[in-house]
Ligand code: RTP
């Protein structure tokens with residue numbers, strides 16, 4: 001499998017509970033490398049643009065308000081099959097459905113406050129990485 005890059009976000013519920021290091025350790029233990037990282041506080045407009053694909057969903061307003069409620073840590077993770085591997089380590093969207101040992105099983109509070117985001121395809125990864133980082137900030 002090819003080396004890939006994916007966009008990860010450690011969400012407000014996790015930064016608020018000081019879980020950043022524990023979550024990054026899970027990615028590193030799975031063989032993913034952090035090649036870019038920053039802590040930012042999104043505006044509602046920025047969160048809305050990032051999650052524009054969900055605009056028509058009932059949870060969109062709640063999602064945007066939540067993502068802008070506290071700082072987040074955005075990172076680019078690199079590794080073999082990084083997009084699928086990251087989502088495997090994250091676990092299912094709803095922590096009640098997530099496998100044992102996954103980030104969401106261990107840390108998520110609910111389906112909405114589920115601690116992490118990960119890109120879901122190569123096209124999403126390219127868009128989402130460019131949303132937060134310039135090429136100069138990616139140091140593999
Ligand atoms: P993400 O995009 O954040 O990595 O999560 P995902 O692919 O597993 O889930 P997705 O369907 O893309 O949903 C994006 C985020 O919206 C929130 N959500 N809330 N209240 C609800 O029913 C609900 N459903 C989704 C979650 O924060 C989810 O991660």
Ligand code: MG
Pocket residue numbers: 118120
């Ligand atoms: Mg998604």
